[in-house]
Amino acid sequence: MKNLLPILWIFIWLFVFPSLRASEDEYIWNSDMEIHSYGKSPQCMDIPEDLRLCFNVGYRQMLLPNLLGHETIAEVKQQAGSWVPLVHKACHPGTQVLLCSLFAPVCLETRIYPCRRLCEDVRDSCTPIMEAFGFPWPEMLKCDKFPQDDVCISMNSNDTVNSAGPSSVCPPCDNEMDTDVILEHMCASEFAIKAKIKEVKKENLDRQIILQDKRKPVKLGSLKRQDLKKLVLYLKNGADCPCQQLENTGSNYLIMGRWVGKQYILTGIHKWEKSSNEFKKALKKIKSHKCQAFESVL
Template identity: 75%
Template sequence: MRSSSESFWRMIRLAVTVALVSACGASEYEYVSWKSDSYNGGRSYGKPPQCVDIPDDLRLCHNVGYNQMLLPNLLEHETMAEVKQQASSWVPLVHKNCHPGTQVFLCSLFAPVCLDHLIYPCRWLCEAVRDSCTPIMEAFGFPWPEMLTCDKFPQDDVCIAMTQPNTTEVPKPTGYSPICPPCDNEMKTDTILEHMCASEFAFKTKIKEVKRENMDRKVILQKRKKMLKQGNLKKKDLKKLVLYLKNGADCPCQQLDNLGNQYLIMGRKVDKQYLLTGIHKWDKSSKEFKKAIKKLKTHTCPTFENVFK
């Protein structure tokens, strides 16, 4: 009986390896012994789990290394529409390259590989992604969400990982940059729209003055502003608006060094402060920039407040 059980788990491990590693490189992943219970894990779903194709417009998990996922997923999303809506909020974080395992970690939850049993991400992978990416999330005013509390993930069972449990140093991903996250913006339509969606308000203006205040940078704006997205910002707040680049006292931000240009400024209110969440040079010669400004009027943004909590 024991021999039969061991043989079963070997088959499962092989299936996971083939499904997940083929596009990503086998040396980057580990799968260790698994003691997990059945798929439901004590939770009740409205419908039984099923294998479905990962759609092309599930951008978070596009090219993740396998083609099918289980639905409902590990975050209890029961419909593909819900998966896509919630997952889209995490795409900007993956693009920030804060940790090489960010996409693998998130997709193991949003789009788990299609097997008879679910494979959870390893606790140490969660902790590594959390520790690397939380500073970037905080720069945009978002905490690490409770739904991704790392203590709930296994460390002794079979799990998905990209680093050894005791690894203390995470390699810097390709494209890593020390630039302040709100300043490290590609002039691409999708990237601009992603930053716009992560912000409550956006306008065109010039910068009057930049000061250091503790570990933040205080950005004082010119009074004249052309509003593009108002959010909950009132006119009386707009006139004397001051933005803060969170934990940005020492990281480079080329935009804040050149006060002569006009900028697309984005921000959001967190507690009693207004944070600078994005800054792009207002460049009419850029086709990507012009396209983003045009699409802004009809672009539908994911609801971040429903995700990062």
């Protein structure tokens, strides 16, 4: 029995980064994929509404400690929050299933891990989006850790990728004027500025974005004022994907980015539209909004 039967799958699901290497006094992975606890005994608890990643995932209760060694719901919320933006990008229909099977495993007598195939499918679909924001596929989701010849969580054979697939728009260029989307882009960024675009050039697989001289900081973060004057951004792997904002050099934009390797990469670009209530609300929240700590997704 390689995979869960469809009826069990229906029960389990209706639908950027911590390390898997926990300290020795918490949890370890062994060869048969079981987690051993040296602390709290396993317990079932209701999935709280503010666990955005997994609330309404299709089952009501989760197991703690979870399959990543998190003992408290506070720790689960802190770490899981970093993954919400990736789910919203809709890069694969199994993204939430894969993540919640680890962060909020269904409360059964036997712990059930995600199938290796599910992990590989999500990885192959979502890695390009993660890389566009400067995040690699993390160690915690190294797919060969998961079973392929055992009972495990997979996509139902009737669940296929939407024929339209995820949006072909460059990930940082999502043009949705939505407060949550803007704040999610901000949380994947280190700084935000107001500026107009002077020129866009293709450079290998990327696009180089040169800004006009007038650049107003919204949130500097790690960016220093002296760096702001010579700031050049890169849209990673964005040479050919559509980005409507980069085609209109006459408008002001809210431009967000972060330092990756030896470049500043573009992580978000939204038209500076003060007539939009959603945009005004996002601007007010940007400086005080508390983001989850991104270690090694969206």
